[in-house]
Amino acid sequence: xxxxxxxxxxxxxxxxxxxxxxxxxxxxxxxxxxxxxxxxxxxxxxxxxxxxxxxxxxxxxxxxxxxxxxxxxxxxxxxxxxxxxxxxxxxxxxxxxxxxxxxxxxxxxxxxxxxxxxxx
Amino acid sequence: xxxxxxxxxxxxxxxxxxxxxxxxxxxxxxxxxxxxxxxxxxxxxxxxxxxxxxxxxxxxxxxxxxxxxxxxxxxxxxxxxxxxxxxxxxxxxxxxxxxxxxxxxxxxxxx
Numbered sequence: 001x002x003x004x005x006x007x008x009x010x011x012x013x014x015x016x017x018x019x020x021x022x023x024x025x026x027x028x029x030x031x032x033x034x035x036x037x038x039x040x041x042x043x044x045x046x047x048x049x050x051x052x053x054x055x056x057x058x059x060x061x062x063x064x065x066x067x068x069x070x071x072x073x074x075x076x077x078x079x080x081x082x083x084x085x086x087x088x089x090x091x092x093x094x095x096x097x098x099x100x101x102x103x104x105x106x107x108x109x110x111x112x113x114x115x116x117x118x119x120x
Numbered sequence: 121x122x123x124x125x126x127x128x129x130x131x132x133x134x135x136x137x138x139x140x141x142x143x144x145x146x147x148x149x150x151x152x153x154x155x156x157x158x159x160x161x162x163x164x165x166x167x168x169x170x171x172x173x174x175x176x177x178x179x180x181x182x183x184x185x186x187x188x189x190x191x192x193x194x195x196x197x198x199x200x201x202x203x204x205x206x207x208x209x210x211x212x213x214x215x216x217x218x219x220x221x222x223x224x225x226x227x228x229x230x231x
Binding site for chain 1: 167223
């Protein structure tokens, strides 16, 4: 059974850097084609892709946020880490990580999400 | 890149069928068969219910079905049940990004 769990601070100040960790089980990021992505959802708004990392370390980023995002993996810990710099109030959202099975264009298992508020 | 266009809300009575549309362009929905749909209950993470236009993951009810015509994809829910009340999001591969794009979401109310 695949599970993913997001963790990180619930409150960050404007201009700070956010670091979120996705800890997963039931699969290995060493398996060819597997990926883990980050998606966010501002309160009452739609889903928005942030970043994706594949087992071969191929990384994909949202074009509009690329300059602020970094995604990395630690296969020994079964974790994927997302950092987002220069946080602002508009980045207040629930952040989800999700599993991608192979080089397909959908996310088949999602975490429950972690809520991040940006406020001074 | 712009989000896919979905109606903000739809509603139906128990037992009825409803359809949620998702409109894109030739660069995304219209050009590819990589359309997926997600169901999200309040306070929960999204759940994949349809992928590759019309395929259902194991465990998803066959009351959910997907289709596509041109640049518009559709999710149909037949035999509506109270538990179907949720937000629904479509997603599509797009040639203008290395990541897919989502629709704006549709809130389904079961009357």
